[in-house]
Amino acid sequence: MQEIYSYNNINAMTQKSDIEIAQSTTMVPISSVAREMGLDEELLEPYGKYIAKVSPDAIDEERMRSHHLVLVTAISPTKAGIGKTTVSVGLALGLNAIGKKAVVALREPSLGPCFGLKGGACGGGYAQVLPMEKINLHFTGxxxxxxxxxxxxxxxxxxxxxxxxxxxxxxxxxxxxxxxxxxxxxxxxxxxxxxxxxxxxxxxxxxxxxxxxxxxxxxxxxxxxxxxxxxxxxxxxxxxxxxxxxxxxxxxxxxxxxxxLLDAIKPNLVQTTEGTPAFVHGGPFANIAHGCNSIMATKLALTYGDYAVTEAGFGADLGAEKFYDIKCRKAGFAPDVTVVVVTLQALKMHGGVPYEKIKEPNVAGVANGFWNLDRHVANIRHFGQSIVVAFNLYAGDTAEEIEEVRRHCEEDLHVAFAVNEAFMKGGAGAEALARKVVETINKRPSEPLHMLYDDDKNVEQKIEAVARNIYGAGTISYSRKARRQLLRIQQLGLEHLPVCIAKTQYSFSTDPKAYGPTDGFHLDIADIVINSGAGMIVPIAGNILRMPGLPNVPQAVNIDVVDGRIVGLS
Structure with missing residues (x-):
């Protein structure tokens, strides 16, 4: 019988759901959170006791330059996600636990996934942003x-x-x-x-x-x-x-x-399960949008944290690419290190293990899925980024499987590796990850950001740069509708804008069920949306939809109000 990490049976040890942990956590007044990180209370607009809007005047561009930005991304996820938000929150907790001053910047949850497939989006276990019920539902509007x-x-x-x-x-x-x-x-x-x-x-x-x-x-x-x-x-x-x-x-x-939008433009300040400051603002998806929180929220985190931790949605082929090529291009900052979240379940899924069996021990299936991690690491290195792999621990993960991932990361890929236990242990469970991040920034920080394409390339060239270099596409075609849009973009003088490709998050290709290697696949651009106000071009790849549907059994069936308290959010 394979050894299972003794601390790893999360459900048996906590006996609490995410929302139960959140509701049992004692929060501190948001004014105290602001004061502790050096933010003037005069720049706050309280929304109750534990939430506040923050004036953009609180951003200090000069202070930002001496602080460190950490991006959290991931390999291609399963349908249940991969835990990037939990890792992002946990890393901020871990950095504070080892004596660093860290602030996290995240996106706001959408009601679509909350009541649909994933449940909440505030992290998990003892690594959450609070108050999670309000953040997951209407928040500050x-x-x-x-x-x-x-x-x-x-x-x-x-x-x-x-x-x-x-x-x-x-x-x-x-x-x-x-x-x-x-x-x-x-x-x-x-x-x-x-x-x-x-x-x-x-x-x-x-x-x-x-x-x-x-x-x-x-x-x-x-x-x-x-x-x-x-x-x-x-x-x-x-x-x-x-x-x-x-x-x-x-x-x-x-x-x-x-x-x-006069109130909505102001970033929201909340706190984590351990009182760490968290800016939660903006909520675009990375499969159909650019997948990053607001520039203002990230700048606030950089202003008040020696280490600012932020995340980009879905896998690195989507969120991280858009973070570098769009957000960093517009904002003028760049990460000092990129953290790549890995789980055994995702590796097994991409290693050919049937989806219904990815929770079962399978060392060979894990190894067969390394191609997905390897491709993401190579892609991130293309941007000049130093990398730390964060192994996000799940119940049932075995020591043998984890050791196989550690060996591959350290010996084959030559990247730092750490197990993240923040879900179970909070900041104490992310100290090892925090130390790896600090060590990497001190000894092997990222190079100046290498953009995938220059502004002066035309839209087709930009699409090709992403499709071939990041996705591994072989051929690219455009529908008649997309061709008309390309001509309009040229006539409007918008070819200098970056591209934000809308594509499935489950595969490097446009086929959401193609979990194995897909190099050389055909990429079809069905349409192109011109976001001239936002300043980006959105090519629609394959059959991706910008209005999702609900699953057979939506999360809404689990959400209820019992004795005046919300239950079932996760």
Missing amino acids: DFDAITSANNMIAVLLDNYIYQHAADGFRLKTVLWRRVMDVNDRNLRQIITGLGPDSNGIIGESGFDITPASEIMAILCFATSVDDLKRRIGNILLGFDYSDNPFYVRDMHVEGAITAL
């Missing part, structure tokens, strides 16, 4: 504001077309879609304006999920209120019958939309 702002633009556009129809104004192509923060497949394609003429002009539309909206991207990239307003004004809404572009600024409503 940022998602509601983004949804309202997006849909207000849609309403104002419909009204503009209706009110100016008598003047001969018409749009041949309307690009702007509505959004909502739930998984609703029935609203992916809709017809609006049915009924009498007073109901407006009949047209085809549809819904994306709020994390995929351009307003979400704009909020994450904006560096000031004026920058927010400028970006909103630059949103491309469609084209008239002379093929002239029509922008939000043409309706003169960018100020009104900015007013809806």
